Amino acid sequence: MELGIAPGLGVADAQALAPGLMVEPADPAGDAAALHRLAEWATRFSPLVAPDPADGLMLDVTGCAHLWGGERQLLEDALRRLESHALSATGAIAGTIGAAWATARFSGARFGTGAILPPGSVSGALAGLPVQALRIDAATADGLMRVGLRKIGDLYPMKRAGLAQRFGTALITRLDQALGCAGETLSPLSPPPDRRVSLGFAEPIATPESIHRVAELLVERLSRELAEHQRGARSLRLSAYRIDGAVSAIAVGTARPSAEPRHLFHLVAGKLEQIDPGPGIEFMSLAADRTEVATPLQSGLIDADESAISAADLAPLMDRLANRLGADRLARPMPVESYVPERAVKLVPPLEETKQKPWPSLPPRPTRLLPNPEPIEVMAPVPDDPPITFRWRRIQHRVVWAEGPERIAPEWWRPAASGADEALETRDYYRVEDEAGGRYWLYRAGLYQDRRAPRWFLHGVFA
Amino acid sequence: MPVATKPPADLPTAPVHPAAATIKPFSLNELKHAVARLERAGPGRSGLSRWSRLQDRVVSLGIPTMDTHLPWGGLPHGALHEIAGEGADREQGAAAAGFAAFWLAKLQAAGPVLWILRAAARASIDLYAPGLSQQGLSQQGLSQQGLVRQRLDPDRLILVSARRDDEALWAMEEGLKSKGLGAVIAEIGRLDLTASRRLQLAAETSGVTAFALRRWRLMTEAEREARQPVAAMTRWRVTSLPGGGALKWQVRLARCRGGRPAEWMMEQADGSDLLHAAPLSGDLAEALVDRSLETGAAKRQVAG
Numbered sequence: 008m009e010l011g012i013a014p015g016l017g018v019a020d021a022q023a024l025a026p027g028l029m030v031e032p033a034d035p036a037g038d039a040a041a042l043h044r045l046a047e048w049a050t051r052f053s054p055l056v057a058p059d060p061a062d063g064l065m066l067d068v069t070g071c072a073h074l075w076g077g078e079r080q081l082l083e084d085a086l087r088r089l090e091s092h093a094l095s096a097t098g099a100i101a102g103t104i105g106a107a108w109a110t111a112r113f114s115g116a117r118f119g120t121g122a123i124l125p126p127g128s129v130s131g132a133l134a135g136l137p138v139q140a141l142r143i144d145a146a147t148a149d150g151l152m153r154v155g156l157r158k159i160g161d162l163y164p165m166k167r168a169g170l171a172q173r174f175g176t177a178l179i180t181r182l183d184q185a186l187g188c189a190g191e192t193l194s195p196l197s198p199p200p201d202r203r204v205s206l207g208f209a210e211p212i213a214t215p216e217s218i219h220r221v222a223e224l225l226v227e228r229l230s231r232e233l234a235e236h237q238r239g240a241r242s243l244r245l246s247a248y249r250i251d252g253a254v255s256a257i258a259v260g261t262a263r264p265s266a267e268p269r270h271l272f273h274l275v276a277g278k279l280e281q282i283d284p285g286p287g288i289e290f291m292s293l294a295a296d297r298t299e300v301a302t303p304l305q306s307g308l309i310d311a312d313e314s315a316i317s318a319a320d321l322a323p324l325m326d327r328l329a330n331r332l333g334a335d336r337l338a339r340p341m342p343v344e345s346y347v348p349e350r351a352v353k354l355v356p357p358l359e360e361t362k363q364k365p366w367p368s369l370p371p372r373p374t375r376l377l378p379n380p381e382p383i384e385v386m387a388p389v390p391d392d393p394p395i396t397f398r399w400r401r402i403q404h405r406v407v408w409a410e411g412p413e414r415i416a417p418e419w420w421r422p423a424a425s426g427a428d429e430a431l432e433t434r435d436y437y438r439v440e441d442e443a444g445g446r447y448w449l450y451r452a453g454l455y456q457d458r459r460a461p462r463w464f465l466h467g468v469f470a
Numbered sequence: 471m472p473v474a475t476k477p478p479a480d481l482p483t484a485p486v487h488p489a490a491a492t493i494k495p496f497s498l499n500e501l502k503h504a505v506a507r508l509e510r511a512g513p514g515r516s517g518l519s520r521w522s523r524l525q526d527r528v529v530s531l532g533i534p535t536m537d538t539h540l541p542w543g544g545l546p547h548g549a550l551h552e553i554a555g556e557g558a559d560r561e562q563g564a565a566a567a568g569f570a571a572f573w574l575a576k577l578q579a580a581g582p583v584l585w586i587l588r589a590a591a592r593a594s595i596d597l598y599a600p601g602l603s604q605q606g607l608s609q610q611g612l613s614q615q616g617l618v619r620q621r622l623d624p625d626r627l628i629l630v631s632a633r634r635d636d637e638a639l640w641a642m643e644e645g646l647k648s649k650g651l652g653a654v655i656a657e658i659g660r661l662d663l664t665a666s667r668r669l670q671l672a673a674e675t676s677g678v679t680a681f682a683l684r685r686w687r688l689m690t691e692a693e694r695e696a697r698q699p700v701a702a703m704t705r706w707r708v709t710s711l712p713g714g715g716a717l718k719w720q721v722r723l724a725r726c727r728g729g730r731p732a733e734w735m736m737e738q739a740d741g742s743d744l745l746h747a748a749p750l751s752g753d754l755a756e757a758l759v760d761r762s763l764e765t766g767a768a769k770r771q772v773a774g
Contacts, residue, residue, distance in 0.1 A: 320650025321582070321628075327644055328630055336631040338592060340599035340624045352599050354592050357628045366603050366624060374564045374571070376598035400560065408715050444710035444718065446564075467598060468560070470568020470710075470717065 035061070044252070045094075046196050051248045051290045052085055054203055057193040063111070065104060067193050074205075082121045090119050092252045102126055104193065105185030109133055109140035109159070130186055134160025141181045147174050159185075200294035201238070204228040211250050211287025218247070218282055218291075222275050225293035230268040239264025239301030245275055247282050248290040255283045259330050262322045262358050264299040270323045274330055325357055342366045346415050348376060348466065370413055371438060373448045373467025380464035383449065390461055393437040397449065399465050404441040411437030412451075438469065446470075527677065529576045533736070533747045536721075540704070541729040545573060547580075548677035549703035550670040552661075554684035556709040556722070557692055563685055565719055569708040570681050571602055574653055575622040577679055581652035582626040584645040586638045588657040588685055589631040599624035626652070635660050639669070646672035646680055655681040659691070666701040703727050713737055720750065 022028050038061055046058040052075075055067035068081060075081040078100050089096045098121035099110035106129045110122050113136045124132050133140070136159050138151045151174065156162055162170065162182060171179050183189035204225050212218060222245060233240060241264055246256040257278040265271060275293075282288075329337055338354035342364050345351050351367075385394040393409035412435035434450040441447070446469035452462045530537040530544030537544050545551060551573075555566040574583045589595045603624050632638035638656045645654035646669065654673075661682055673680040682702065686692035696707075705725040711718040718737040725731060733750040 321648070324584075324644060324648040324651075325628075328641055332630070332632070332637060332641065335592060338595075338629045338631075340627060340629065342600075342624075348598075348600075354595070354629070363625055366600065369600055369604075372601035372604060373598055374568050374601045375596045376601065378594045378596055407712060410715055438715060440712055440715055442712065444712040446710060446715070467601065468564035469601070470564045470571070 038062075043196075044254075047254045048248065048252050049085075050196070050246070050254070051205070051207075051292065052081065054197075054199045054294065055193055055195045057195050059108070063108070065108070065193055067195070068100065078123050082123065086119055086121055095119070097121055099124065101132075102129055103185055103187045104191050105142060105181060106133060106187070108142060109136050109185060113137060113140035130163070133185060134158060134163065138162070141178070141185060143178055143181055147178055150174055151178075198296070200244070200296045201298040202229060202232050202236075202240075203292055203294040204232065205290065205292035207290045208288070211289045213284040213287045215279070218284065218288070219276070219279060221291050222279055222293070223272055225291065226272040226275060227268050229293050229295060230266045230271055233266035233295065233298065233301070237301055238295075238298040239266045240271060240295040241297040241299055242295070243271065243275060244294045244296055245279075245282070246292050246294070247284065247288045248292075249283075249285045250287045250289050251285055253285060255281075255285070255288075257281050258296075260326070260334070262325050262329070262356075264301045265322070265326075266301055267323075270326070273323065274326055277327065277330055322358060347417075348372070348415070349378075371469065373446075374470040376448075376467040377465065380450070380466045383463050383465045385449075385461075385463040387461075387463075393439055394449065394463065397439075397463065397465070399447075404443075404445065404447070406439045407442055408440040409437050410439075411435065413437075415450075436466070529573060529679070531572060531576070535747050535749060536734060536736075539723070539729065539732050539749075540726065545679070546703060547577075547679045548673050548675075550666060550673050550680045550682060550701065552666075552682045552684065552700055552702040552705040554686075554692075554696065554705075554707055556707045556720075557689060565708045565710045566683060566706075567597065567602075568717070569706065569719065569721065570655055570683050571622045573679075573681070574655060577653040578623055578626050579652065581650050582628055583622075583652050584628050584630060584641075584654045586630045586632050586641045586645070586654070586656035588633075588638065588659070590633055592631060595629060595631060597629065599627065602627075632656070639665050642669060642680065642682075643672050646676055646678050648678075649676065651678050653679040653681065655683055657683045657685045659685060659687070660695060661698070661700055663699050663701055670701045670703070704729075711735070711737075721747070 018030055022030070042058045042060065042062070042064070046056045046064055049056045049064050049066060053066045053068045053071045057065045059065045068078070072078045072081045075084055082098050082100055086096055086098050095118035097111050097116045097118055099107045099114070100121070101107035101110055101124040106124055110124060110132060114122055116122055137157060138159055139148045141159060156165070167179055180189060184191045206221055206225060212221065225245070229240070240261060242258060242260045244256055244258045246254055248254055257275070259274040259278060261274065325337060334356070337357045339357045341353045341355045343351055343353045381399065384398040386396045387394040393411055394406055396403060396405050398404070415434045415436060417433060432453045434452055436448060436450045439447050439449055447465055448467035448469065450464050450466055452464060527547035528542045528544040529547060553566050553570045555563050577583065585597065587595055587597055602622050604621065630641050632641055635658055638658050642654055642656040645651055661684070666682070669680055669682070682700070684695065686695055704723060704727070707722040707724050709720045711720050716738050718735070720733065721736050722733045723731050734747040735750050736747040
């Protein structure tokens with residue numbers, strides 16, 4: 008920069024000014040990704056972090072500074088850590104986003120240093136900064152310069168209406184935001200967690216035992232906090248901030264709000280091995296991203312619904328299974344009013360509270376229903392009769408007993424799925440028994456038609 | 471080993487071999503513990519009390535010929551039981567699942583049943599709840615209202631799909647460790663001695679009853695696996711028999727810890743909801759065994 012190299016300069020000109028200058032192609036996407044990673048890293052200071060493209064980070068440190076012993080210490084710690092990752096940065100803490108932005112970029116602070124604007128000093132501190140510090144576009148800035156308004160302080164005595172008319176309302180908004188006359192909020196990387204606890208270490212930790220221990224401590228503290236506020240966690244995120252700047256995190260969910268430390272720790276512990284300590288972890292946080300009011304579960308004096316599954320007892324087990332296998336692998340069968348056998352059952356989440364519907368009383372149904380009916384080769388004497396023999400999975404079965412048909416008509420009120428939907432054909436079901444004692448559920452698809460061989464399927468096996 | 475084959479109910483007062491009794495006056499107690507430990511086939515802490523507790527918690531099928539043959543008067547809770555079809559799964563698997571459903575229907579009184587299926591995803595689940603809910607049997611009236619239906623209630627069934635055996639075994643152990651379940655059943659292909667011991671121990675500790683429902687894709691796999699030793703309290707083999715459309719099974723108790731193997735023919739009497747079982751093998755004495763056990767079992771049901 009001392010040599011006069013600035014953005015916008017041609018590569019050839021720049022190389023002429025500084026022989027031996029290294030040239031790298033611009034990579035906006037890569038820069039954005041790196042900034043995003045840096046923003047994740049910065050969540051160690053505050054859960055509310057927003058990347059400020061192309062080269063800034065904005066943190067809402069309201070209520071966070073005391074953890075570092077004050078705003079000064081927080082800022083110094085942040086800048087020191089950035090420097091240790093070979094990043095040159097300046098910083099500022101101020102009462103408004105605009106003031107912090109302007110001070111960090113335009114106060115002429117050297118890299119590695121920062122400024123703090125105490126409350127009440129904002130307008131004075133900004134007065135001496137160039138108008139570019141107001142986050143306005145280049146055209147507006149140029150226009151202001153042309154009429155001699157070079158410093159923010161020059162704008163203070165101007166008539167607002169006139170400014171707005173001449174330079175647009177954006178300028179007024181930015182000015183008001185910087186001075187705290189208009190509100191502005193960050194749009195953070197991730198919504199702020201409801202509760203968060205964290206722990207920093209003097210020496211980086213890396214062994215599974217110490218990670219385990221820290222997780223235990225964090226869960227204990229979080230559950231205590233949750234319990235105090237009578238809330239229960241629905242989802243937890245354990246983040247490990249590594250000394251190389253990377254963040255390794257795991258997330259778990261619960262079926263019902265829980266503040267029970269043993270239960271929560273069990274869930275977290277199941278995934279702890281996924282935390283990659285890398286060269287070492289210097290800071291860990293546990294956030295309850297989502298919490299709900301925890302109503303202590305009580306199995307009422309009169310059991311209203313005896314057949315319901317007791318959620319209180321089973322929630323911890325369901326959570327363990329869901330977090331390891333995936334929630335989609337747990338289900339509870341529910342009856343559906345449909346004559347089509349494969350549609351008569353719906354699988355719902357196991358602990359979902361649904362109105363218990365009675366299971367309809369049906370003619371005999373198989374214990375095992377094949378997910379896809381399998382075509383079989385059949386010998387039937389008369390088209391409308393059950394078969395005498397059938398071949399299923401390369402084995403010939405001779406039918407010694409048969410009952411049927413049970414006609415299951417297509418559900419005409421359902422819209423046809425794309426193409427030929429098998430479920431939309433009339434089916435004639437037969438229960439048959441073969442010589443060996445196997446009992447099967449067969450059906451003939453479609454109504455009998457001339458010149459067309461009927462198609463047969465095996466759909467289930469009876470006990 | 472005569473002591474080991476006695477029904478465990480007799481253990482505290484069981485006549486001990488004279489030689490054992492004469493060596494040391496206090497060896498009787500030690501022997502009892504030793505036997506109890508052997509019976510449990512695991513490192514024992516308080517073997518005997520564990521046994522007596524098991525005695526209180528037995529599920530009976532309600533078919534006297536079968537219940538009385540079992541040394542406990544039914545299947546003990548908090549133990550691992552194995553049920554398999556005879557041969558490959560596709561034909562005989564449904565009968566084995568149906569037989570399991572009979573026990574599960576009884577155990578649902580204590581809590582929901584966790585059924586761990588072998589399925590890659592929800593869409594490939596082949597267990598059919600409407601069919602399963604038709605399994606179970608009625609019993610001659612304990613209440614005065616005649617037949618009491620005891621069928622599997624799909625509302626108290628939690629399905630877990632496991633892609634592999636190791637997932638199924640893990641889920642089963644987790645289920646057995648937790649409270650509030652009536653029983654845990656897992657469809658398992660390969661089960662070795664170590665894994666089954668873990669399950670048996672987990673079941674013993676929590677008191678939840680465990681069923682390993684074996685499913686083998688191929689005949690060769692079935693033959694190989696069926697011969698493997700498994701640390702289960704009982705091992706059952708179920709085969710469908712021609713029954714004119716009605717339920718009819720050959721049920722073989724292949725192994726029973728502290729009891730004898732036996733074989734029955736189980737069928738649903740025509741048009742009725744009642745099941746009967748007639749012994750196919752074994753001596754007549756088995757069928758006409760002391761009735762006190764049976765009445766004992768009946769009393770327990772009344773109490774339950």
